[in-house]
Amino acid sequence: MYFIYILLNIFLYFLCLIALPFLSLKSKYNKFYLKLFPLKLAKKADIHFHYASFGEINALSPLIKELKKQGYTVLLTCASKTGYEAGKKIDDNCFFLPFEILLFFWLKKAKKLVVFEAELWLILSRIYKNSCILLNARISKKSFRKYYRFKFLYEKIFENYTMIYAQSNSDARRLKKLGAKNISVFTNIKIINPIKLKEKLKKNKELIIIASTHKGEEEIILNKLDKGFLKNKALIIAPRHPERFKQVYELIKDYAKKNNLSFSSFSVNKEAYLEKDIFLLDVLGKLVDFYAISDYVILGGSYIDNIGGHNFYEAAYFNNKIISGNYIFNQIQMLKYIKNIKISDDIDFSDVKNAFIKSDFTFVDLVNIVKG
Missing domain, CATH: 3.40.50.11720 (3-Deoxy-D-manno-octulosonic-acid transferase, N-terminal domain)
Structure with a gap:
């Protein structure tokens, strides 16, 4: 053979x-x-x-x-x-x-x-x-x-x-x-x-991160997100793959215009999230730094049925409130170690507690x- x-x-x-x-x-x-x-x-x-x-x-x-x-x-x-x-x-x-x-x-x-x-x-x-x-x-x-x-x-x-x-x-x-x-x-x-941060970021308001999204998920999540929940908060969107950055930029730009929201991206001004309503994280390797200062995380790869979800760990490490869609077949076992994750296609943080990690093993x- x-x-x-x-x-x-x-x-x-x-x-x-x-x-x-x-x-x-x-x-x-x-x-x-x-x-x-x-x-x-x-x-x-x-x-x-x-x-x-x-x-x-x-x-x-x-x-x-x-x-x-x-x-x-x-x-x-x-x-x-x-x-x-x-x-x-x-x-x-x-x-x-x-x-x-x-x-x-x-x-x-x-x-x-x-x-x-x-x-x-x-x-x-x-x-x-x-x-x-x-x-x-x-x-x-x-x-x-x-x-x-x-x-x-x-x-x-x-x-x-x-x-x-x-x-x-x-x-x-x-x-x-x-x-x-x-x-x-x-x-x-x-x-x-x-987890070690590359940079300690500034913060002046509550942050919501839509993380590791795949094609089609940005529209799904934005349509489910209550507009009132965004008030006095910054919404950060971080696509999973860099080849989609340009496409997602145009999508969010249109969404911001329709909803009278201000918008920018990391590539334009890396601190624009401090001033703008919506911020595109169009760079790899910075998501963890933003998790460290965020409050709410909506985890992508879970709102379409062929990905299987993404790792909850990094967002939970910083005790964020986390919601993930129902398509998490690759992450089911992770739920034994990450507590207080809300698995739902409805995006409502009113009953979500801060996530935390529990494990019997160590890095050593x-x-x-x-x-x-």
Whole structure:
């Protein structure tokens, strides 16, 4: 089966070469060529971290920085443009994970591979056989049905893992059905990470943040939001993906005009939220700083049915009052650790208490797991 997988990988590689000119026209994929032509070689490292995107490297960032502080060298590989750009800020030894068939020629094997959540690749894990762990492993009830169709593949992948740390008992049971062994239930590492602010921001009124929104969600949430609730407050909107900043700017500009509200964005004036009614946070990496001074958070990725919600942790860390939509299938287990989250398609904060975090594990436990 491994040989067949390699042949299929070669076939897909050439298909991607053909599609590359068309993919490159889209902002989201304009660095996709780095997966097909990894001209720069990675430096050999003690620990190789592989993750998917921006949210995952954000979650891994405190762990990686602590290990580097203790003298460990790292290699970072990812699957997305935003993950690549964020990873580069942590360590220059960061790359798009090359197309799997290229790993035989490109990869300088580290002492250990740490794969985050659900980035499961057969050739990558086979190269690191008996020296790789799966961290923060999760499979939602909805996703499990799709995964189970390819159980034969995941059984082969899991054979290469020495240890799998699941987020919950439910995740552990689903992973076991897919063929995973050596499973230990830890926790979602996102709830034990220390949070450090990049900048302490000013504040002169209550702030509402609509965070991590996807296409279509801004309209849904703004239509549900009581206009009276906005009075004497600033509304901050932070889209999930930077390629949507321009589109959302125009949407909010129209909304502000129709409702006689003042509007600006971070790219125009980073302190405009102090004066304006609505403020677009059109930059990555600043959301946590705004969570630290906010009062109310409406969490996106949960008002349309194909995302599964986003992490409550950062907003709850600063004891915000939090409302999330009903589509949170990727975050259900998180509710065991984050208290006072309101899950509802109705946006009404009148009965919402300040959120807080509860966990039996610590960041030190996490560091020791990875160090082995």
